[in-house]
Amino acid sequence: MRKEARLARMKFVASLETDTRLALEAQLADRLADLVDAAEIIAGYAAIGSEISPEVCLARAARKGRTIAYPTFTGDDEQFLFRAGDPVMPGPHQIRQPADDAPLVKPDLVLVPLVACGNGGARLGQGKGHYDRVLARLVDDGARLVGIGWKVQRLERDLPSEPWDVPLHAFCSPRGIEFFD
Numbered sequence: 001m002r003k004e005a006r007l008a009r010m011k012f013v014a015s016l017e018t019d020t021r022l023a024l025e026a027q028l029a030d031r032l033a034d035l036v037d038a039a040e041i042i043a044g045y046a047a048i049g050s051e052i053s054p055e056v057c058l059a060r061a062a063r064k065g066r067t068i069a070y071p072t073f074t075g076d077d078e079q080f081l082f083r084a085g086d087p088v089m090p091g092p093h094q095i096r097q098p099a100d101d102a103p104l105v106k107p108d109l110v111l112v113p114l115v116a117c118g119n120g121g122a123r124l125g126q127g128k129g130h131y132d133r134v135l136a137r138l139v140d141d142g143a144r145l146v147g148i149g150w151k152v153q154r155l156e157r158d159l160p161s162e163p164w165d166v167p168l169h170a171f172c173s174p175r176g177i178e179f180f181d
């Protein structure tokens, strides 16, 4: 399922002109504006491959005085921490991350990357459980989890769920936001 969903995402992105892709990412930022306004510390990610980039959204949030954070890995640790600041260093999987001494923060809004989103906010990720390890505690502390992706990543079906999976509160694409709670 992961393989199929990655392929569908890749095909969709390959069909886009660069300008269209950027316009869609700006639309994504529009769709997320209310949630961003209500948040203080927003976690995003440095996009790779065919992932939708939250960069426009994060740049607007920063201009409005919000703190922006990114997943940061240290050494061989499988558990990442959110650090505030620009993603200036290469981390694992060619993903940029803030410097090792950037401040640790606890986001109240997490823009979550995903391969696919199923009914009820079920999330299919990269398959390493990296987000599963950190999201549960943030939710307990009141954070909102918003999966972001292209519309094709929203699969209108039930995905198999594992005990450690943490459901998303919402899924947002350039076409709109869907709340599950």
Ligand SMILES: Nc1nc2c(c(=O)[nH]1)N(C=O)[C@@H](CNc1ccc(C(=O)N[C@@H](CCC(=O)O)C(=O)O)cc1)CN2
Pocket: 006, 045, 046, 047, 048, 049, 050, 051, 071, 080, 093, 095, 113, 114, 125, 126, 127, 128, 129, 130, 131
């Ligand atoms: N942009 C981004 N950052 C992220 C994640 C993510 O999904 N996307 N993560 C989510 O947990 C964590 C990193 N975990 C990852 C685990 C595995 C792979 C991985 O297997 N990548 C494939 C390429 C897949 C693709 O192009 O989509 C590879 O390296 O072959 C990537 C990230 C934290 N940061």
Ligand SMILES: Nc1ncnc2c1ncn2[C@@H]1O[C@H](COP(=O)(O)OP(=O)(O)OP(=O)(O)O)[C@@H](O)[C@H]1O
Pocket: 123, 124, 125, 126, 127, 128, 129, 130, 131, 132, 133, 134, 162, 164, 165
């Ligand atoms: N809280 C956790 N602590 C330790 N290991 C975990 C935890 N959550 C998940 N894992 C491990 O991670 C593996 C992958 O989980 P899963 O397929 O759900 O990842 P994913 O959500 O698709 O990926 P990712 O979060 O990296 O994007 C599982 O085999 C599981 O053993």
